[in-house]
Amino acid sequence: MKIVEVGPRDGLQNESRPVSVEAKVSLIEGLVQVGIQNVECGSFVSAKWVPQMAETSTVLAKLRRVSGVRYSALVPNLQGFEEAVRCGVEEVAIFASASESFSRKNINCSIQESLDRLRVVANEAKARGIRVRGYVSCVLGCPYEGEVPLPAVEHVAGALAEMGCYEISLGDTIGIGTPRKAQAMVEAVAQRIPLKQLAVHFHDTWGQALANILATMEKGIEVVDSSVAGLGGCPYAVGAAGNVATEDLVYMLDGMGIETGIDLAKLAAAGRAIMKVLGRETTSKAALAIAACEKRSD
Ligand code: HMG
Ligand code: MG
DSSP states (O other): OEEEEOIIIIIGGGOOSOOOHHHHHHHHHHHHHTTOOEEEEEEOSOTTTOGGGTTHHHHHHHOOOOTTOEEEEEOSSHHHHHHHHHTTOSEEEEEEESSHHHHHHHHSSOHHHHHHHHHHHHHHHHHHTOEEEEEEEOTTOBTTTBOOOHHHHHHHHHHHHHHTOSEEEEEETTOOOOHHHHHHHHHHHHTTSOGGGEEEEEBOTTSOHHHHHHHHHHTTOOEEEEBGGGOOOOTTSTTOOOBOBHHHHHHHHHHTTOOOOOOHHHHHHHHHHHHHHHTSOOOOHHHHHHHHHHHHHO
């Protein structure tokens, strides 16, 4: 299984109180130290829209990168892409929505306009040898429109694949999906894009993320996005919880005998460190259990 850690981006983008550059850098470096191999470090979006990500370029400048680790950043358009490249990013993530209303709320344009913009980014990335990952949002529901038809998900995923995204992450932005629906969605998209190219990205609003992950693994999914301590949400999907906690995902995979290369106890410590900065309790059940065990053995 491949785990893509999105906590420093998806996790922190929704935090209203400022998080220092130093805290972000130490979060990313800490995650890499415990065995994370793929990390989305931040985004190059408008600071007016997402103030928390305004300092992503400084974060990337200060980061001590470890060879072999994939550090990426989210970009919405060519302007963001150019800035990411200036910061030495070798991989960008682009994003589009399967729901028209969410597209307008999140990036102020229609789905078609966003795909047109992203094609320009993808072409530019190809010319410069930069890997591109794609996200489809609202694959199992939209905060504004409710149900999202599967053909809309297939259409956007297909468009991102045709642009050259090496991997397409299917995002349940509001964490509303349940296992059978998640399986049906993956099966529908897999008719168009090889399963090996698909990833899943479940927010845990309704407590279904791990169940959905397992259900989609049964259908052949091998790449999962997660967020340390269950951080996050999207500022334009009000009320949506963070992604599945990386600790919970690693605990489940460890228990199933599936290798991740991540040290769970050390990962939980990295989660505790960022939650201390944020002044809140983790939402990771595994991290809470580890803390309770450590307390008992003291
Ligand atoms: P806009 O206002 O329509 O942009 O925003 P514009 O092109 O009209 O330009 C307006 C101003 O924005 C200009 O500055 C541009 O320079 C600036 P001004 O002249 O007014 O000073 N601008 C930028 N600044 C920095 N970086 C840029 C950039 N582009 C333009 N890249 C825009 C359009 C896309 C920029 C805006 O809507 C935006 O930044 N949206 C981002 C929203 C966001 O980050 N959402 C969260 C990430 S998506 C997510 O979480 C879902 C995901 O996790 C998957 C899932 O869970 O489903 C990926
Ligand atoms: Mg997300």
